[in-house]
Amino acid sequence: MDAQQLAALDDGAYEVVAKNNAHPPTRDPETWAALTHPTNINRTREAYTAMLARTAATIKHHKVERDAFRLECFARGEAGKREWFASRPEYEDWRRRAGNFHQTMQKALADVGRAQKNINRSANHRVAQDHRERLRELAQAIARHQAAHARSGGVAEQCDYELWRLLDQLTVPVGPMNEPATLRTMLDFYWTDVEPVTAQQAAEDQAEAVMRQAPAGRAARFSGMPRARHVDNGKRLA
Incomplete structure (x- = not known):
């Protein structure tokens, strides 16, 4: 029956x-x-x-x-x-x-x-599997957004850095011990198909890495400290 x-x-x-x-x-x-x-x-x-x-x-x-x-x-x-x-x-x-x-x-x-x-x-x-799949799609979208900035050579805004930082902050459990792995790690090892890297892709990846290493994750337009300089024959500071 x-x-x-x-x-x-x-x-x-x-x-x-x-x-x-x-x-x-x-x-x-x-x-x-x-x-x-x-x-x-x-x-x-x-x-x-x-x-x-x-x-x-x-x-x-x-x-x-x-x-x-x-x-x-x-x-x-x-x-x-x-x-x-x-x-x-x-x-x-x-x-x-x-x-x-x-x-x-x-x-x-x-x-x-x-x-x-x-x-x-x-x-x-x-x-949980459905939520994990949605999270994978989100991580890939953020990674594509970051890669597009790297290829265009444009100046990233603070909101861009805040978005990209999620790839290094959010984690998901992996393996039999459910150890946490960041979304970027998941993209590098689990969620992205491995393809041969061309010279152009390597250059783009390098540019992307440089942007990620901005001090405190701040956009260039907001980084740095005002510097004093001498004017009027060195008698005054401006």
Whole structure:
């Protein structure tokens, strides 16, 4: 039974399938996959939760009845006590079976919880991969913007330096230890195809490196300090 076929069942039939596949040794792998499919997993959780609640209520109700029956039997003297003790094996057998069923439902519900965590982890991974891809596109756009300035030979503004600096400030986790790597490192080693470097590209890269090494990351028009010079035959400073 696949997920779509399972979803089409009414609540009663669905609960029967869930119950028959609650115990791991007797589970049908295909049916369990359908029960824990993102489409059905919430309904499966509800089915096991309902069965647990009913079983717990039944066990409690039988215990109350059993206690009342004991008082009634003991009130009738020896004959009542004999009846009480004679009924114990049947009750204890029922209680054992009910307890085992209750534990099986609890374990099945725990397995559903683990399956839900795997679904969430997979979904989060897909979201993280999508965000990483968007970040890669952004880093490449910034790098192209910086390279275009280098090729044109124009004077970069402070806002340009602030933008380019993001490549050296923002990091993403890399490797099994999730070590941080800057966006520029990612572009150099992971996100950019390696191509032979021509003489022109080497010159452009050198110009780009020079721009990145501007003092404190400031544009040339904002860098430097005013300098005094002598005027009027060296008697005054301007």
